[in-house]
Amino acid sequence: MTLASTPSAGATWPSWVLLVATVLVSGLLIAGPALRRHYPMAWWLLLGFPVVVFRVTYTWRALMAGCGLAVSRRPALTVVSGLVGNGAPPPQPRVPRRGLIRPTAGGFWLLVRLLPGQVPEDFVKSAPAMAEDWQVHAVRVTSWKPGLVRIAASMADPLASPRVPKQRGPGYLLRVAVGTLETGAAWVMDLRRIPHWLIVGATRSGKSTLINALVAGLAPQPVALVGIDCKGGMELSLYEPRLSALATNRGQAVKLLAELVDLTLDRMTVCRTARVRNIWGLPEKERPVPVVVIVDEIAELFLIASRNEKDEAHAAGTALIRLAQLGAALGVFLVVAGQRVGSDLGPGVTALRAQLGGRVCHRVADPGTAEMALGDLNPDALKAAQAITPEQAGTAVLASGDGWERARSHLTTEADAEAIAAEYAHLTPVLPALLDSEK
Numbered sequence: 001m002t003l004a005s006t007p008s009a010g011a012t013w014p015s016w017v018l019l020v021a022t023v024l025v026s027g028l029l030i031a032g033p034a035l036r037r038h039y040p041m042a043w044w045l046l047l048g049f050p051v052v053v054f055r056v057t058y059t060w061r062a063l064m065a066g067c068g069l070a071v072s073r074r075p076a077l078t079v080v081s082g083l084v085g086n087g088a089p090p091p092q093p094r095v096p097r098r099g100l101i102r103p104t105a106g107g108f109w110l111l112v113r114l115l116p117g118q119v120p121e122d123f124v125k126s127a128p129a130m131a132e133d134w135q136v137h138a139v140r141v142t143s144w145k146p147g148l149v150r151i152a153a154s155m156a157d158p159l160a161s162p163r164v165p166k167q168r169g170p171g172y173l174l175r176v177a178v179g180t181l182e183t184g185a186a187w188v189m190d191l192r193r194i195p196h197w198l199i200v201g202a203t204r205s206g207k208s209t210l211i212n213a214l215v216a217g218l219a220p221q222p223v224a225l226v227g228i229d230c231k232g233g234m235e236l237s238l239y240e241p242r243l244s245a246l247a248t249n250r251g252q253a254v255k256l257l258a259e260l261v262d263l264t265l266d267r268m269t270v271c272r273t274a275r276v277r278n279i280w281g282l283p284e285k286e287r288p289v290p291v292v293v294i295v296d297e298i299a300e301l302f303l304i305a306s307r308n309e310k311d312e313a314h315a316a317g318t319a320l321i322r323l324a325q326l327g328a329a330l331g332v333f334l335v336v337a338g339q340r341v342g343s344d345l346g347p348g349v350t351a352l353r354a355q356l357g358g359r360v361c362h363r364v365a366d367p368g369t370a371e372m373a374l375g376d377l378n379p380d381a382l383k384a385a386q387a388i389t390p391e392q393a394g395t396a397v398l399a400s401g402d403g404w405e406r407a408r409s410h411l412t413t414e415a416d417a418e419a420i421a422a423e424y425a426h427l428t429p430v431l432p433a434l435l436d437s438e439k
């Protein structure tokens, strides 16, 4: 009995194999472009991914050796003395062991076990070489756990045309999907997890678009939105029907911030009386409405031109810092945006930054602003932020205590945000404590 599997040299392929292969290849040639357009994931899994797996497997050893990540098997002594192995071919160097290559929506990832003496940074340095060898858009290396690194590759820039998910209903309280992360996952600003945010970016970098997306997501929720826009309200007045209060110059801002501090202190008394540590511990009926304070152009609050302004700027800075310190537990959240944020705006800025745990850095005009936004949390993220080009408006580097990543906001135009604010104007909570400040 003969077992026909792989034809030996000189043997011809059975005609049915040739027929199936011809049908498959012609089918792919005809239906391929449509499959790729309409079912990109199926296309990627059927054709792109197997090719990539082959490429990674085939180049792994040479790549590791080329990047200096392979380790010689010879004991150091034999290398020095040349006593052993004379004439024999040298043993192959050891390369780091890799795990299964797993597909993601727009790329793949794998885990790699470090060899003795290696650290994750050795692999981070080799990421550009991996991207070149595997012909992918970018490779990111992150430390997985001691002894392991995670290598993630993306085939194309997922931020070039991010997919906008359909928003269904108001979603979770204080949680808004404002864009897409580099991994293809949703970029969610969750104010209950990270209550205060600093958003920086040069002019036309995408700050307002991000705030539009945030306001559009918060407008249908039972939250109060408060605006401080000292550029005469040019940016935030668009959402005025949905704002519980709006300050359009520094005098009003100082007053409004003082009232917000008072409101926070009142809530503190309520919590203390009820013996709970934050407003979330109160029964739902007694829980005060969460307040999200959006400050556009922080520099307008801090800039000083005369002695009189110095007192106002100081008062505004102190109130913001107090809100940031007390607010998270008492349902007051801060989103502070600015084009240029530096320590030259005054000592209050650095103190405030320390309280703003979430950082979003769009393209910036000066390295100092990127340093201010990211430097204290993730110095590695600085390079990524400085590489954002004007053509990539809306792209930003996000940093928090957990790490950093690139993301792009959904393009929410001013008209969209304005329409959403008008649609949900009836949900605007009335905050008696803020009624004194000019709306």
Ligand SMILES: Nc1ncnc2c1ncn2[C@@H]1O[C@H](COP(=O)(O)OP(=O)(O)OP(=O)(O)O)[C@@H](O)[C@H]1O
Pocket: 201, 202, 203, 204, 205, 206, 207, 208, 209, 210, 339, 393, 394, 395, 408, 409, 410, 411, 412
């Ligand atoms: N996420 C995005 N996707 C696509 N395009 C974007 C995105 N964000 C911004 N843009 C483009 O960049 C332009 C400027 O964005 P935006 O007004 O948000 O910048 P800005 O930083 O607020 O500028 P300024 O400080 O001058 O107000 C937008 O009109 C839009 O065309």
